[in-house]
Amino acid sequence: MASDDKERWAMFGIGFFELIIIAVVALVVVGPKRLPEVMKQAGRLFVHLRRTANDVRSSFEQVIREAEDEIRREEAESIRKSLQPVQDVRQELQGLLQNSGDVVEHTKADQPQVDQNQAEQTLVDQTPLVAATPPDHQPQGSHTFNPNGPGPLHKS
Template sequence: MFGIDSPELLVIAVVALVVIGPKELPGMLRSWGKWMAQMRGMASEFRGHVDEMVRQADLDDVKKQLTANPGLDLQALDPTREIKSALQEGMAEGEKAMAEAKAKFDNPLAEPESAPQIAAEPAAGTTTAAITSEATPVAEAAPSASEPAVTSAEEKPVKAVAAG
């Protein structure tokens, strides 16, 4: 502890027992323990204050270095700004798509983008090969198991002409 070995500590304990007496020795040791606890508490508090001052001085130095460096922009390192800009871009795209959809929905007189062209009867000058090539995509589409096989009125004459 303080360079005191066990035989020296034993001599101190015997002298304390003789000088103080066996009745007052426990009270004296208790008060000495409280005093040591207070001293340790004050030492740890002092050490904590010194450490805090050292940390504060280091932080001040770092802050001075960061503010003195003109090439480093701390505002540009803010990740929330990047997130906000990405969200605003997404919101703008969504609003634009909603406006386009609303414009198409609100104008019922506008022509559809592509209307299917179906001929009721083939022209007189067309051959059966041309008719079958037009009817091939319709004939190739097989109905699924859940859909009934229904042919429209326009498909029946094309198939009849192709077969005939």
């Protein structure tokens, strides 16, 4: 707690006892009649110095922010430039896909349109007719059904 009191009274690195000594010297040098006026002027000077210090600090922080923003912009531009070949390849591929799609559409347009019924009729017309073999005539070497169940088949 003693260190907190010292820190609370410390101003500009000046402790409580140093402030008392300064006040006594000011009282002796300036005199009791002019002391309040001098203290007001000192207070105004202190406020002006504090305001100036804050302005300088905010200006400095603004310059730092602007420099950081400039660095970010340069890095972003560098990244954009490094990604440009990838974008070029992407655009080229999209162009090729578009061209291939146009070719497919053009090819489809060139092919005649055939409806389902016409396609089935063409298939029926092109299928060769096979004559059925009479049941009493079996070609030589053909196998017959074994009525006794599973087992070797007999040739006729």
